[in-house]
Amino acid sequence: MSIALATHELVKNFGGLRATDHVSLTIHTGARHALIGPNGAGKTTLINLLTGVLTPSQGTIMLEGTNITRLSQHARVQRGLVRTFQINQLFADMSPLQSLCLAVSERHQQGRDWWHVAGSNKSFVDEAEDILTRFGLSDVMMQQTRFLPYGKQRLLEIALAIACKPRVLLLDEPAAGVPEEERHEIIDILADLPKDVTVVLIEHDMDLVFSFADRISVLVNGALLTEGGVDEIARDPQVRAVYLGESGHE
Amino acid sequence: MSMTASTHDMMLEQARWRWSESLFWILSVLVLFVFPSKALLFSQIAIMGLFALSLDLILGYGGIVSLGHAAFFGVGAYAAGLMAKHGLGDPLLGLAVAACVAACIGWLTSFLLLRGSDLTRLMVTLGIALMLFELANRMASITGGADGLQGMMVGPVLGLFSFDLFGKTAYLYSLAVLFVLFLLSRKIVHSTFGLSLRAVKGNILRAGAIGISASSRLVAIYTLSAAIAGIAGALSAQTTQLVSLDVLDFHRSADVMLVLVIGGVGWLYGGIIGAIMFTLMQDWLAGITPQYWEFWIGLVLVCLVLVGHDRIKTGFQSITARVSGKGGAA
Ligand SMILES: Nc1ncnc2c1ncn2[C@@H]1O[C@H](COP(=O)(O)OP(=O)(O)O)[C@@H](O)[C@H]1O
Ligand SMILES: [Mg+2]
Numbered sequence: 001m002s003i004a005l006a007t008h009e010l011v012k013n014f015g016g017l018r019a020t021d022h023v024s025l026t027i028h029t030g031a032r033h034a035l036i037g038p039n040g041a042g043k044t045t046l047i048n049l050l051t052g053v054l055t056p057s058q059g060t061i062m063l064e065g066t067n068i069t070r071l072s073q074h075a076r077v078q079r080g081l082v083r084t085f086q087i088n089q090l091f092a093d094m095s096p097l098q099s100l101c102l103a104v105s106e107r108h109q110q111g112r113d114w115w116h117v118a119g120s121n122k123s124f125v126d127e128a129e130d131i132l133t134r135f136g137l138s139d140v141m142m143q144q145t146r147f148l149p150y151g152k153q154r155l156l157e158i159a160l161a162i163a164c165k166p167r168v169l170l171l172d173e174p175a176a177g178v179p180e181e182e183r184h185e186i187i188d189i190l191a192d193l194p195k196d197v198t199v200v201l202i203e204h205d206m207d208l209v210f211s212f213a214d215r216i217s218v219l220v221n222g223a224l225l226t227e228g229g230v231d232e233i234a235r236d237p238q239v240r241a242v243y244l245g246e247s248g249h250e
Numbered sequence: 251m252s253m254t255a256s257t258h259d260m261m262l263e264q265a266r267w268r269w270s271e272s273l274f275w276i277l278s279v280l281v282l283f284v285f286p287s288k289a290l291l292f293s294q295i296a297i298m299g300l301f302a303l304s305l306d307l308i309l310g311y312g313g314i315v316s317l318g319h320a321a322f323f324g325v326g327a328y329a330a331g332l333m334a335k336h337g338l339g340d341p342l343l344g345l346a347v348a349a350c351v352a353a354c355i356g357w358l359t360s361f362l363l364l365r366g367s368d369l370t371r372l373m374v375t376l377g378i379a380l381m382l383f384e385l386a387n388r389m390a391s392i393t394g395g396a397d398g399l400q401g402m403m404v405g406p407v408l409g410l411f412s413f414d415l416f417g418k419t420a421y422l423y424s425l426a427v428l429f430v431l432f433l434l435s436r437k438i439v440h441s442t443f444g445l446s447l448r449a450v451k452g453n454i455l456r457a458g459a460i461g462i463s464a465s466s467r468l469v470a471i472y473t474l475s476a477a478i479a480g481i482a483g484a485l486s487a488q489t490t491q492l493v494s495l496d497v498l499d500f501h502r503s504a505d506v507m508l509v510l511v512i513g514g515v516g517w518l519y520g521g522i523i524g525a526i527m528f529t530l531m532q533d534w535l536a537g538i539t540p541q542y543w544e545f546w547i548g549l550v551l552v553c554l555v556l557v558g559h560d561r562i563k564t565g566f567q568s569i570t571a572r573v574s575g576k577g578g579a580a
Contacts, residue, residue, distance in 0.1 A: 089453055091456065102445050105442045112446075117265040
């Protein structure tokens with residue numbers, strides 16, 4: 001099986017704090033890989049390192065066999081490494097349609113087009129609208145993003161990533177803050193992701209993790225505690241002590 | 251499918267040319283015939299409007315604050331002035347060279363603005379303008395220093411229209427250049443590139459995450475803005491046949507910021523409308539109270555900003571009231 005994403009001895013120090021501690025991770029193509037760990041374990045930091053938001057203090061990152069450790073954020077996106085954010089990062093004064101059209105245009109290398117009106121390429125608009133419809137956002141696609149309800153913004157957060165046609169998709173707590181009764185929308189979308197897309201999911205909801213993932217890595221204090229199949233991790237007493245115990249008091 | 255067509259149309263709708271815009275530009279020509287004696291003042295307005303438009307491209311669309319935009323205006327003015335002084339008096343050639351020189355300096359300095367907060371950007375732009383001012387002051391043998399550039403000979407526009415004493419040619423020429431560059435800017439802000447700029451300004455982290463290279467977009471718009479500011483400076487040099495250190499002075503950077511804030515940031519007509527209000531007010535107040543007109547400009551500015559601020563506040567209050575009313579616990 002080919003390897004989609006791998007890190008080797010990745011380290012990130014914030015002053016005296018080691019937020020990522022020699023993490024060597026291998027994620028196979030098409031995997032449904034969950035990354036779990038208590039709050040502050042360094043999950044988001046790891047995503048930031050993988051996507052180029054942060055530069056590692058040490059170590060390397062390989063995407064489909066290429067060393068991307070020094071590549072810029074946007075260059076990684078163009079290679080198919082795309083993420084969502086734990087805290088919504090949206091274009092507040094743009095509409096969902098504009099945001100999606102822009103993402104689609106960028107993917108087609110048309111983001112520098114300064115001559116044609118944005119949206120004049122009908123196939124881009126169609127593609128954007130397609131995604132919005134799939135995400136149940138078509139009724140609000142012309143509204144300003146800042147006025148959308150939180151649940152819709154959360155969906156848009158994922159839709160924007162999908163518009164980049166990811167080969168490897170990193171989802172940072174996609175259901176965070178979404179009320180129980182709206183969670184199924186997100187769960188359905190995760191289930192519908194194309195099988196050839198490699199997905200790394202950070203999530204606190206254990207039911208979601210166990211139903212979605214085929215492999216789980218556990219991160220504690222910046223370091224990998226253990227890694228294995230779903231049953232293996234569910235049974236692991238160490239994991240239960242460190243993580244499942246901790247999540248109980250949330 | 252009809253649904254798709256309408257979505258597509260809706261995307262294009264906001265870039266549509268409106269009849270009120272036609273009216274605005276027709277009126278801008280007509281005023282010359284109604285108030286022919288004010289032509290010089292009008293051409294001053296057109297140039298200020300163009301200068302403010304260039305600032306709006308970086309401030310309103312790119313989110314880059316600048317307190318040194320006069321650097322490009324001044325460089326453009328000196329470029330066109332020096333050409334006219336040394337026998338290359340063709341106005342359009344002057345504009346082209348001024349645009350190139352200003353664009354080069356804009357491009358070079360843009361890299362200093364890619365990182366850092368608004369405050370560092372203010373300081374860097376201010377510093378660059380100060381350095382250029384001092385440089386022009388020191389190179390008096392070329393720039394004429396404090397006395398200004400002497401002996402400019404500006405030829406007729408397109409070889410046909412000579413500059414007259416009343417400023418009629420000056421105004422129509424400045425207005426035509428403003429109009430063309432306005433159309434270009436309008437095209438750009440409504441393009442995909444323009445949308446990507448809004449994205450970079452709105453959320454640079456997300457912009458990167460959808461594959462936008464924020465730096466290259468900011469470099470591009472800053473360079474363009476510098477070129478347009480340079481053209482504004484060149485227009486000023488050619489229509490007044492005068493270039494002095496004043497073109498690089500700090501007050502010019504501050505004035506253009508005032509003009510843009512008065513007229514409205516992030517709206518291409520804002521700079522032009524601000525220029526109309528600012529210049530007319532300045533002209534009128536200078537007639538009544540020659541020494542204190544800046545006081546009144548200051549007062550108007552403070553009122554404008556406070557009113558705008560208030561409106562934001564009430565809007566915010568009504569939203570929070572609604573949210574806390576719905577959610578129960580606040
Ligand atoms: N930019 C930063 N500067 C300093 N410390 C940070 C920064 N980002 C994260 N940290 C720290 O790194 C640790 C890991 O944080 P994070 O990756 O957000 O954890 P998780 O996503 O697993 O909850 C925390 O102790 C956090 O305070
Ligand atoms: Mg996190």
